[in-house]
Amino acid sequence: MSSTTQIQALDVPSAIFQRRSIKNFKTDPISPELLKQLVELTVAAPSSYNLQDWQIILVQDEAQKAALAAASYNQQQIIQAPVTFVFIADTKASEKNLTPILEQGSATGAWNEGTVNYFKTAIPQFQTSLGDKQREYAIKDAIIAATHLVLAAESLGLSTCFMNGWVEEKVKEVIGAADNADLAIAVLVPVGYAAEPRLNPGRLPFSYNVSVDRIGNPYQG
Numbered sequence: 177m178s179s180t181t182q183i184q185a186l187d188v189p190s191a192i193f194q195r196r197s198i199k200n201f202k203t204d205p206i207s208p209e210l211l212k213q214l215v216e217l218t219v220a221a222p223s224s225y226n227l228q229d230w231q232i233i234l235v236q237d238e239a240q241k242a243a244l245a246a247a248s249y250n251q252q253q254i255i256q257a258p259v260t261f262v263f264i265a266d267t268k269a270s271e272k273n274l275t276p277i278l279e280q281g282s283a284t285g286a287w288n289e290g291t292v293n294y295f296k297t298a299i300p301q302f303q304t305s306l307g308d309k310q311r312e313y314a315i316k317d318a319i320i321a322a323t324h325l326v327l328a329a330e331s332l333g334l335s336t337c338f339m340n341g342w343v344e345e346k347v348k349e350v351i352g353a354a355d356n357a358d359l360a361i362a363v364l365v366p367v368g369y370a371a372e373p374r375l376n377p378g379r380l381p382f383s384y385n386v387s388v389d390r391i392g393n394p395y396q397g
């Protein structure tokens with residue numbers, strides 16, 4: 177970790193249970209060091225074959241925030257929060273990322289020559305075999321990165337809100353990707369300091385949606 181923070185970071189279980197989706201933010205800025213730390217923790221997320229098949233746009237400019245909010249049914253979190261992370265699934269990332277990823281995997285010693293040679297053909301083959309699921313697979317990776325951001329932010333004293341409430345074509349236009357069919361918007365996450373307390377709306381008992389071995393065999397906890 178190249179940056180440091182003033183506060184004592186919350187441990188992961190505490191961050192998970194304390195996190196709430198915040199609808200009102202203070203306009204207080206996030207320091208550049210803290211923002212960098214958030215970006216580092218976000219891109220530390222795992223991805224299929226380590227493809228890192230996302231594009232992340234940090235929307236901070238006031239006019240850009242206003243345009244993004246307009247593309248998101250005027251949800252005010254985007255205006256109030258100092259930054260909104262736009263997570264984009266890059267369905268064709270494997271084509272441009274493959275060589276540097278293999279080089280890095282080799283240079284770090286994480287992947288031996290056999291692995292690198294295998295991945296050289298296996299990754300393009302796998303991506304092709306996905307067909308129209310390429311978008312779905314890239315979205316999975318982008319959402320995992322967004323989840324890293326949300327928990328990292330909570331741990332470092334910030335708040336967030338995952339957002340699905342936006343019109344994809346409008347968001348793409350705002351971030352300058354209107355003509356790029358290879359990119360799909362995955363999720364928006366405003367990040368900032370909470371201006372409100374928010375209660376946990378609760379979670380269903382495990383019996384609704386956690387099973388053992390087969391669906392319908394409820395986990396009793």
Ligand SMILES: Cc1cc2nc3c(=O)[nH]c(=O)nc-3n(C[C@H](O)[C@H](O)[C@H](O)COP(=O)(O)O)c2cc1C
Nearest residue numbers: 195196197199251337338339340341363375376377
């Ligand atoms: C993928 C996703 C999309 C969401 N989209 C929005 C949104 O557009 N606007 C909003 O105010 N909240 C949004 N939420 C927040 C949910 O309403 C919230 O997570 C849920 O009510 C549970 O509350 P909690 O996050 O505080 O536990 C979204 C949450 C997720 C996970």
